[in-house]
Amino acid sequence: MKQVPIVENVLKLNDEVAAMNRRDLEAAGVFTIDLIGSPGCGKTALLEATLEAMRGELAIGVLVGDLATTRDGDRLAAHCDDVVQINNGRSCHLESHQVRSAMSKIPLEKLDILVIENVGNLICPVGFDLGQDVKVGMFSVSEGDDKPAKHPHLVAAAELIVLNKTDLLPYVRFDRDVFTRDVKRINPGVELIEVSVQNGQIDPWLCWLRKKAKR
Amino acid sequence: MKQVPIVENVLKLNDEVAAMNRRDLEAAGVFTIDLIGSPGCGKTALLEATLEAMRGELAIGVLVGDLATTRDGDRLAAHCDDVVQINNGRSCHLESHQVRSAMSKIPLEKLDILVIENVGNLICPVGFDLGQDVKVGMFSVSEGDDKPAKHPHLVAAAELIVLNKTDLLPYVRFDRDVFTRDVKRINPGVELIEVSVQNGQIDPWLCWLRKKAKR
Numbered sequence: 001m002k003q004v005p006i007v008e009n010v011l012k013l014n015d016e017v018a019a020m021n022r023r024d025l026e027a028a029g030v031f032t033i034d035l036i037g038s039p040g041c042g043k044t045a046l047l048e049a050t051l052e053a054m055r056g057e058l059a060i061g062v063l064v065g066d067l068a069t070t071r072d073g074d075r076l077a078a079h080c081d082d083v084v085q086i087n088n089g090r091s092c093h094l095e096s097h098q099v100r101s102a103m104s105k106i107p108l109e110k111l112d113i114l115v116i117e118n119v120g121n122l123i124c125p126v127g128f129d130l131g132q133d134v135k136v137g138m139f140s141v142s143e144g145d146d147k148p149a150k151h152p153h154l155v156a157a158a159e160l161i162v163l164n165k166t167d168l169l170p171y172v173r174f175d176r177d178v179f180t181r182d183v184k185r186i187n188p189g190v191e192l193i194e195v196s197v198q199n200g201q202i203d204p205w206l207c208w209l210r211k212k213a214k215r
Numbered sequence: 216m217k218q219v220p221i222v223e224n225v226l227k228l229n230d231e232v233a234a235m236n237r238r239d240l241e242a243a244g245v246f247t248i249d250l251i252g253s254p255g256c257g258k259t260a261l262l263e264a265t266l267e268a269m270r271g272e273l274a275i276g277v278l279v280g281d282l283a284t285t286r287d288g289d290r291l292a293a294h295c296d297d298v299v300q301i302n303n304g305r306s307c308h309l310e311s312h313q314v315r316s317a318m319s320k321i322p323l324e325k326l327d328i329l330v331i332e333n334v335g336n337l338i339c340p341v342g343f344d345l346g347q348d349v350k351v352g353m354f355s356v357s358e359g360d361d362k363p364a365k366h367p368h369l370v371a372a373a374e375l376i377v378l379n380k381t382d383l384l385p386y387v388r389f390d391r392d393v394f395t396r397d398v399k400r401i402n403p404g405v406e407l408i409e410v411s412v413q414n415g416q417i418d419p420w421l422c423w424l425r426k427k428a429k430r
Contacts, residue, residue, distance in 0.1 A: 038253050038254045038255060038335075038358075039253045039337055039358055039362055039365065039366065040253060040355075040357065040358025040359045040362060041358075066365060067338065067365060067366060067367075067368070068364070068365060068366075068367050069361075069364050069365055071361055071364065071365065072365075090338065090341075090342065090368060091338075092307055092336065092338040092339045119338070120253070120337070120365075121307065121336055121337075121338060122254055122335070122336075123282065123305065123306075123307040123334070123336060124307045124339070126305075127305065140255075140357070142255065142355070142357035142380065142383065143253075143254055143255025144255045146284075146286055147254055147255060149283070149284050149286065150254065150281060150282060150283060150284055150286065150335075151254065151282065151283075152282075152283050153282070153305060165357065167386070168357065168383065168386060168387070171382070171383060171386055172383070172413070173413070198387070198388070
């Protein structure tokens with residue numbers, strides 16, 4: 001029987017490359033975010049609005065993961081020079097070597113913040129260290145108030161939870177108390193903010209970014 | 216170094232157990248659906264409404280996959296006796312052996328239709344045969360019109376695409392033509408129906424189920 005490295009070794013290799021990424025990003029003074037959320041929760045739209053709002057204030061680069069198409073990369077490139085699209089075929093998450101390769105195409109020393117927009121998925125991206133400073137979990141009200149309880153690993157791993165599409169609250173069944181209670185039960189230390197990208201209400205997110213930027 | 220079976224063998228084993236599932240389901244005259252969609256696209260809500268609408272007409276069983284919690288199983292069990300919850304920890308998809316184990320807890324010969332509600336994820340579930348007759352891909356308008364193009368493998372593998380939350384069309388940016396064109400480009404033979412579970416408009420789905428039930 002053909003032999004392959006055991007799964008633990010795959011994760012160990014991922015961790016080793018992630019440590020290299022972290023060292024280089026730290027040396028360049030870049031605060032790095034691994035942004036994780038469902039398909040369609042508004043990750044790309046939030047980043048488009050962020051790049052516009054922060055223009056001239058903070059230098060932000062984006063690495064964007066996707067199975068197919070360069071749509072997200074193209075959307076973001078309209079707002080920022082430092083965008084790299086990572087197409088990973090059928091994979092459900094980014095790994096640190098893909099981030100390392102993409103990082104090499106961006107002048108890190110120019111950046112204040114690097115956002116890695118992970119593949120739309122609440123599960124597998126949680127388990128892979130990319131070298132980020134923090135993981136941020138993003139949900140939207142149209143997904144329902146039960147999502148933190150159903151995806152506790154993401155909530156537990158996140159430093160910040162962003163709840164998007166509050167503009168849809170009048171039109172969907174969503175109990176804010178249930179959502180908030182579950183988030184805080186799973187991760188009492190996590191910060192929770194609400195935004196509506198569609199209505200341009202992203203100030204809590206911009207404030208958080210300003211606080212986190214290292215220079 | 217410790218040795219583990221190669222990944223191809225894992226998929227081969229999955230396929231072998233899937234074939235056993237398919238044989239048993241076929242023998243019992245059960246039409247089996249692998250329902251795949253994002254977290255929050257409305258899979259559980261659609262099944263709740265379906266179980267109510269079909270009561271006394273078609274006997275429907277449900278196997279429901281989730282990382283944690285028995286919420287979906289509990290929701291569905293209120294409408295139907297033949298529900299089995301599969302909690303799979305950190306895994307992003309169901310595998311055929313989990314379905315086989317869950318199947319054994321349901322009297323298959325009583326059923327017309329078995330729906331396997333996969334873990335909320337557009338990616339990994341596509342690659343695993345569970346023994347189903349068809350895979351059904353589910354999207355919702357709040358996820359955006361670009362999701363078929365970004366998840367072509369699901370669209371290509373599906374016999375039916377269900378677009379949910381049409382009630383939100385007035386409140387979100389969603390171009391039906393873009394969505395439909397991408398679906399048909401990727402899979403010209405696929406059937407595409409629209410529903411609004413929240414507004415109780417699920418007739419196209421019920422018609423499709425009636426057509427597919429084997430007896």
